[in-house]
Amino acid sequence: MTAQGEPVLTVRDLRVTFRTDDGPVSAVDSVSFDVRPGEVLAVVGESGCGKSVTAMSIAGLLPPSATVTGSVRLRDQELVGAPEPTLRRVRGAEVAYVFQEPMTSLNPVFTVGSQITETLRIHQKLSRKQALARAVELLALVGIPSPASRVGAYPHQFSGGMRQRVMIAMALACDPAVLVADEPTTALDVTVQAAVLDLLRDLGTRLGTAIVLITHDLGVVADIADRVLVMYAGRVVETGPTQELFDAPRHHYTLGLLGAVPTAGRRAAGGRLQEIPGLVPVLHEQPDACTFAERCPAADEQCRAGAPALEPRDTDPTTHRAACWHPADALLTKGR
Amino acid sequence: MHFGPVRAVDGVSLRIERGRVLALVGESGSGKSTVGRCVVRLLAPTSGTVRLAGTDVTHLSRRALRPHRREVSIVFQDPASSLDPRLSVGDIVGEPLRLLGLASSRRERETRVGDALEQVGLRRQVAQRYPHEMSGGQRQRVSIARALVSSPRLLVADEPTSALDVSVQASVLNLLADLQRDLGFACLFITHDLSAVEYLADEVAVMYLGTLVEQGSREAVFDSPSHPYTQALLSAAPLANPREQRARRRVLLSGEIPSPTAPPPGCRFHTRCPVAVERCRTEVPLLRTTALGQVACHLVADDGSGPDVRQQQPVPVGEG
Structure with missing residues (x-):
């Protein structure tokens, strides 16, 4: 909606493999996406789908046991394989993170002011005084009441929602081009979540920050995402503009996820929540097949014999694409 | 610092019928x-x-x-x-x-x-x-x-x-x-x-800071919530449907849930309630029966009518 111009972040063919005691585990397989300034891209999926690993690999935050290949470009700068000093300049300054649990991300023995100014003093070489003034500004920006006095408070003196605002203020300190928010509202109550989502949306609009939002909550996606990337077992199975994807999901996994969310009247009408039988596989290597085939109601031999590419619907000029041999919309048309 | 008893639950009465x-x-x-x-x-x-x-x-x-x-x-x-x-x-x-x-x-x-x-x-x-x-x-x-x-x-x-x-x-x-x-x-x-x-x-009871603020049938609570907190809570929960979700208006509550070690006097919700009046700050509202269910709010009349905070403070969810 508010996205403009060239992508600020371009990810191409990202693959992440972890070395484990049980052999290699493929966590992310050929993931590609773009994010433009001011745009909110939601990466959706269930535990183990690779969404957090994708988020972490953007600024090289994965542990040494991970092997990352492919390309992550921030404007013209390649980040995959970039030397550590380069990554250190990027982290916090150009790509910033907000994690799920603010209490474990904030240091309990430093004031929030000193934690916000740390980033500013390192990246922007501000004086102590300038940095403190900027920290107060940032706290005001994220809606912390009486920021000038709160800047000297410790994390435990804030409530959960206020701590998450502090995290967002820290992340925004250097005016990053990309904000990666990994389940930023999952630990919060709904009334607090609503306010934090409003804040994130507002930041995209006002500051032009591109937001990569990692979430499992389809309500959150419906609320704030411009585009959606649905991941399953390390791969992107479907991507498209939010409204289109919810209106006409094409991949059977997306369809299953949407059907699994309880909504008003579904039970009253005698309906049941849709279940997806089986479990998410742990993949030692990515097979040349659809990884959802074992759990898919529409799977046949073709699905087990080759991996489907992420293709647009033939008549559809938009960017709504699904990796499925038998997309749900095609079945619908046949059914009629 | 405050050490002492915390009244985690205060005066809650519930009744669950067989098989409900x-x-x-x-x-x-x-x-x-x-x-x-x-x-x-x-x-x-x-x-x-x-x-x-x-x-x-x-x-x-x-x-x-x-x-x-x-x-x-x-x-x-x-x-x-x-x-x-x-x-x-x-x-x-x-x-x-x-x-x-x-x-x-x-x-x-x-x-x-x-x-x-x-x-x-x-x-x-x-x-x-x-x-x-x-x-x-x-x-x-x-x-x-x-x-x-x-x-x-x-x-x-x-x-x-x-x-x-x-x-x-x-x-x-x-x-x-x-x-x-x-x-x-x-x-x-x-x-x-x-x-x-x-x-x-079948039935829903809504709690806020240790007290019951509203109780009623599922239809009554979801379709016509009486208590301002219930209204705010329902409006804040995002729907997994972008068109509906972005067309909704939600109530942004100011502040956060106060600490149960020092609950506010009067109605416990008054510190965040967009429609609170003087009486709410001093007098504890009792849970009473209205035409729609049970509610603990001074501003709700016996026929269940009362303020709708979703109308009072229109905040569009999306930017339009």
Whole structure:
């Protein structure tokens, strides 16, 4: 909606493999996406789908046991394989993170002011005084009441929602081009979540920050995402503009996820929540097949014999694409 | 610093009819789990009573409580921490039978454990396995089997699906709905997930900071919430439908839930209520019956009419 111009972040063919005691585990397989300034891209999926690993690999935050290949470009700068000093300049300054649990991300023995100014003093070489003034500004920006006095408070003196605002203020300190928010509202109550989502949306609009939002909550996606990337077992199975994807999901996994969310009247009408039988596989290597085939109601031999590419619907000029041999919309048309 | 008694739950009265599902809804710190623990007597209330089919079980001794234990069971949020990792699934599910002396022989116990496992959609052979060998959804099914093996009349389900993935959540909610319908137990369903409430509950009770603010049928609470807090809570929960969600107006509450160590005087919600008046700051509103249900708000009339904070303070969700 508010996205403009060239992508600020371009990810191409990202693959992440972890070395484990049980052999290699493929966590992310050929993931590609773009994010433009001011745009909110939601990466959706269930535990183990690779969404957090994708988020972490953007600024090289994965542990040494991970092997990352492919390309992550921030404007013209390649980040995959970039030397550590380069990554250190990027982290916090150009790509910033907000994690799920603010209490474990904030240091309990430093004031929030000193934690916000740390980033500013390192990246922007501000004086102590300038940095403190900027920290107060940032706290005001994220809606912390009486920021000038709160800047000297410790994390435990804030409530959960206020701590998450502090995290967002820290992340925004250097005016990053990309904000990666990994389940930023999952630990919060709904009334607090609503306010934090409003804040994130507002930041995209006002500051032009591109937001990569990692979430499992389809309500959150419906609320704030411009585009959606649905991941399953390390791969992107479907991507498209939010409204289109919810209106006409094409991949059977997306369809299953949407059907699994309880909504008003579904039970009253005698309906049941849709279940997806089986479990998410742990993949030692990515097979040349659809990884959802074992759990898919529409799977046949073709699905087990080759991996489907992420293709647009033939008549559809938009960017709504699904990796499925038998997309749900095609079945619908046949059914009629 | 304040050290002293915390009144986690204050003056809450609930009644669950045989075979009905009452959802107890609230955010963290509302006291909903404390109520659940009092009902199963994991906690004894400081004052007040818990009656089970007419019997006051509030202060029964452990021994006197035993015959009532089989009548009420509980399922917790996180099956990973509520199942003993060193016991096999069969021993876990059979434990209530053993402790309550409900099976006359080992063989009978094994049969009933197997039946309970099948009832929750697991194979009988699962009894030989250990919790770590199972997925989160399967473990939660084991907790449900353990809770239902003694054929209780009341099941307390405390956030039973909150730790699970969406698709697994769906299968556990379906299972609970089926079991409740088939076995006819009453259920106190404690949750913060409003969409699950709408799917499962017959009646809804809403808690805020240790007190009950509203109670009524699912339709009444969801379609015409009376209490400003209920209205705000419902408007804040995002719908998984972008068009509807972005067309909604939501109430942004100022501030956050105050600490239960020092609850505000008067109506506990007045510090965040967009329509609070002077009376709300001083006088505690009592839960009273209106045409639509029960509500604790000075501003709601006996016919159920009152302010709608969603109209008072229009905040469009999307930017348009």
